[in-house]
Amino acid sequence: MDENKRRRRGFPPSLYFILPATLTVGIIVAFPLFYAFFMSLFNWPLVGAQRTFIGLGNYLSMFEDNEFINSVLRQVGVVVIAVPIELIIGFFVAILFDRKFPGSKILRSLVLLPAFVLPVLSGLTWRLMLAPQYGPLTYLMQIMGFPNQAWLANPQLAYATVIIQDVWRMWPFMFAFIYGGLMNVPKELIEAAKIDGSGFWNTILKILLPVLEPTIAIAVMFRIVDILRIFPEVYVMTGGGPGDATMLFSLYIQEQAFSFFNIGYASAMSMLLLAVSIVIAIFLAKNVFEANES
Amino acid sequence: MKKKTIIRYILIVAIFVITILEIAPIILIILNSFKTDKEIWFGNPFSFFIPTLNSYHNVISSTTFTHGLLISLIVGVLVTIISVMLGALAAYGLTRFKFRGRNVIAYSMLSSRMIPQLALMVPFYMLFRTFGMLDMTPSLVIAYISFNIPYAIWMLLPFFASVPKSFEEAATIDGASRNQIFWRIVLPLAVPGLSVASIFVFINSWNEFLYALILTGSKDQTAPIAIMGYLGEYTPKWGEISAAGMIMLIPAFIIALFMQKYVIEGLSIGGVKG
Numbered sequence: 001m002d003e004n005k006r007r008r009r010g011f012p013p014s015l016y017f018i019l020p021a022t023l024t025v026g027i028i029v030a031f032p033l034f035y036a037f038f039m040s041l042f043n044w045p046l047v048g049a050q051r052t053f054i055g056l057g058n059y060l061s062m063f064e065d066n067e068f069i070n071s072v073l074r075q076v077g078v079v080v081i082a083v084p085i086e087l088i089i090g091f092f093v094a095i096l097f098d099r100k101f102p103g104s105k106i107l108r109s110l111v112l113l114p115a116f117v118l119p120v121l122s123g124l125t126w127r128l129m130l131a132p133q134y135g136p137l138t139y140l141m142q143i144m145g146f147p148n149q150a151w152l153a154n155p156q157l158a159y160a161t162v163i164i165q166d167v168w169r170m171w172p173f174m175f176a177f178i179y180g181g182l183m184n185v186p187k188e189l190i191e192a193a194k195i196d197g198s199g200f201w202n203t204i205l206k207i208l209l210p211v212l213e214p215t216i217a218i219a220v221m222f223r224i225v226d227i228l229r230i231f232p233e234v235y236v237m238t239g240g241g242p243g244d245a246t247m248l249f250s251l252y253i254q255e256q257a258f259s260f261f262n263i264g265y266a267s268a269m270s271m272l273l274l275a276v277s278i279v280i281a282i283f284l285a286k287n288v289f290e291a292n293e294s
Numbered sequence: 295m296k297k298k299t300i301i302r303y304i305l306i307v308a309i310f311v312i313t314i315l316e317i318a319p320i321i322l323i324i325l326n327s328f329k330t331d332k333e334i335w336f337g338n339p340f341s342f343f344i345p346t347l348n349s350y351h352n353v354i355s356s357t358t359f360t361h362g363l364l365i366s367l368i369v370g371v372l373v374t375i376i377s378v379m380l381g382a383l384a385a386y387g388l389t390r391f392k393f394r395g396r397n398v399i400a401y402s403m404l405s406s407r408m409i410p411q412l413a414l415m416v417p418f419y420m421l422f423r424t425f426g427m428l429d430m431t432p433s434l435v436i437a438y439i440s441f442n443i444p445y446a447i448w449m450l451l452p453f454f455a456s457v458p459k460s461f462e463e464a465a466t467i468d469g470a471s472r473n474q475i476f477w478r479i480v481l482p483l484a485v486p487g488l489s490v491a492s493i494f495v496f497i498n499s500w501n502e503f504l505y506a507l508i509l510t511g512s513k514d515q516t517a518p519i520a521i522m523g524y525l526g527e528y529t530p531k532w533g534e535i536s537a538a539g540m541i542m543l544i545p546a547f548i549i550a551l552f553m554q555k556y557v558i559e560g561l562s563i564g565g566v567k568g
Contacts, residue, residue, distance in 0.1 A: 012391075012393060013391070013472040014387050014390075014391035014393045014396075016383075016387075016472070016473070017383045017384060017386050017387025017390075017391070017476070018383075018384055018387040018388065018391075018399060020380045020383055020384070021380040021381060021383060021384035021403070021443055021447065022384065022399055022403070024380060024439065024443060025403065025406060025440070025443055025444060028436055028437075028439065028440045029406050029409065029414070029440050029444075032414050032417035032418055032421060032440075033409075033413070033414070033417065035417045035420070035421065036413070036414070036416060036417040039416065039417065039420065093309075093312060096305055096308060096309050096312070097309065099302075099305070099306075101302075101306050101309075104309075105554055106551075107309060107310070107313045108554070108558075109550040109551060109554045109557060110313050110316070110317050110550065111312070111313050111316050111317070112550060112557055112558075113316075113317055113320060113546060113547075113550045114316060114317070114319070114320065116497060116501075116543075116545075116546035116549060116550065117320065117543065117546060118500075118501040118503070118518055118521075118539070118542055118543070119501060119503060120501075120503045120518045120521060120522060121323070121518075121521065121535075121539040121542065121543070122319075124521070124522075124525070124530075124535055124539070125319050125322065125323055125539075126319070127530075128322075128326070128334075128530070128532050128535075129319065129322065133335075134334060134335055134336065134337070134339060135339070136322060136339035136340070139338070139339050139340070168316070168319065172316070176557070176558050179558060180558050225408045225410070228410055228412075229410035229411055229412045229504075231412065231503065231504050232503035232504065232507075232518070235503075235507075236522055236525065250410075250412050253412060253415070253416075254412075254415070254504075254508075257415070257416050257419070258419075258508065263416060263420065266416050267416050267417070270412065270413040270414075270415070270416055270417075271413070273410055273412060273413050274409060274410070274413040277408050277409060277410050277413070278405055278408070278409075280408060281404070281405035281406075281407070281408030281409070282401065282405050284404070284405075284408065286401070
């Protein structure tokens with residue numbers, strides 16, 4: 001084995017495995033990111049006029065741009081409202097499913113289906129369900145005594161719908177994580193709690209939550225990073241409207257870049273989004289990588 | 295004892311109700327794909343209707359959509375092969391070798407899985423425009439592997455970490471090279487992981503919308519963008535949207551119904567292992 005090693009000294013075997021992916025990602029991820037940073041230092045119109053170097057000007061103008069601030073707040077609002085709801089539903093449904101009964105496998109798969117539905121199709125379907133006159137949900141609401149209204153034309157309701165749509169599509173993701181985690185909880189632990197006469201809530205608080213905490217933490221972080229890039233659903237459902245009611249940060253970047261052609265400004269906002277994601281990512285990566293080390 | 299059985303039945307009924315509510319929108323897509331646009335616009339959404347394949351016929355005979363499907367399929371397959379292959383090599387390298395800079399590479403690979411596609415949207419657009427590569431399939435493949443290689447590494451790490459080292463040690467003694475060990479011994483053992491990663495990478499690419507919207511025009515449009523085209527100016531063609539959506543959902547149905555054991559594993563990989 002030693003001889004083998006010496007013969008290959010010129011080219012460490014680890015490089016053979018690591019290099020292809022590292023080089024590819026370096027070229028197609030790291031380079032564009034540096035380029036985005038470069039662009040963010042310019043007043044850079046997409047068409048026509050010359051670009052001019054303005055240093056950190058784009059970053060400074062973000063703080064004076066009310067639309068930017070509002071779009072960030074709306075995005076944060078979606079995260080803060082949707083993720084906890086998804087977590088709670090996912091958690092309790094996982095506990096519900098943690099028993100054997102005929103058809104449990106197929107039901108479990110069906111419940112997970114929405115997580116695989118194309119975001120664009122999900123957005124369109126919710127738009128249809130809430131359409132005035134013929135939307136099935138509008139129809140049911142009418143039977144229940146609500147007025148026949150265009151849900152997505154009302155700012156508050158449109159914003160709520162963006163959240164409801166995301167909860168519908170993504171609580172199954174939380175469910176999958178927590179259900180997977182539950183499978184790893186030793187059954188004796190739960191049995192022991194039952195024998196001790198521990199009630200339902202007590203078992204959850206004292207036994208399940210502490211054991212599942214790392215799983216839940218990772219699931220929540222995955223969701224936060226993913227919900228920061230929510231785009232197609234909202235783009236086809238409301239297009240950011242009515243007015244600016246559902247103009248989330250992600251839609252605002254796209255609008256600045258491709259409707260207002262402010263490439264430099266959009267790049268600066270991308271950098272901000274990147275910074276936030278990286279902070280969450282490093283934390284997550286550390287967790288996962290270290291877990292695989294042992 | 296009796297009270298316990300009653301509770302058990304109530305809980306099972308609850309599971310059924312939750313499942314039906316959860317898939318109601320998908321059932322709606324299925325039903326609408328067999329209705330005509332007129333029935334959807336003017337009919338009672340819950341009334342009986344005579345199923346028709348009209349929308350499917352329209353969708354399949356539209357070259358915009360079938361061409362989009364073809365592009366989506368080509369891009370999806372290429373992205374899956376490239377990402378999973380490079381991802382498998384890297385995941386193996388990271389779990390088996392100790393070398394300088396290993397942690398840096400591991401962390402940057404894993405954190406790039408978290409980079410939002412949105413952050414790369416503008417630079418990709420500008421770079422592809424500079425190189426005259428807008429509206430071309432290779433640009434989409436490049437854009438998609440940018441987030442799928444880190445994703446594949448992320449998914450594959452636990453699988454390679456769990457391949458017992460003793461197999462490899464035995465092979466080393468028999469004089470096999472590192473290369474041979476990887477291709478003949480480790481890779482076959484990692485097939486379950488490779489399948490899970492392939493499925494999820496394919497779905498990532500199949501469902502992608504943002505890059506397709508920005509980077510393609512009329513020529514190399516993918517299917518998700520073509521579906522949006524059915525929204526029209528004033529009157530959305532819901533029948534066509536649903537029929538096209540059903541076709542796009544085929545991979546999701548296959549996964550959910552025939553690859554059940556991979557789904558939870560795939561979705562929760564970080565969670566179970568973390």
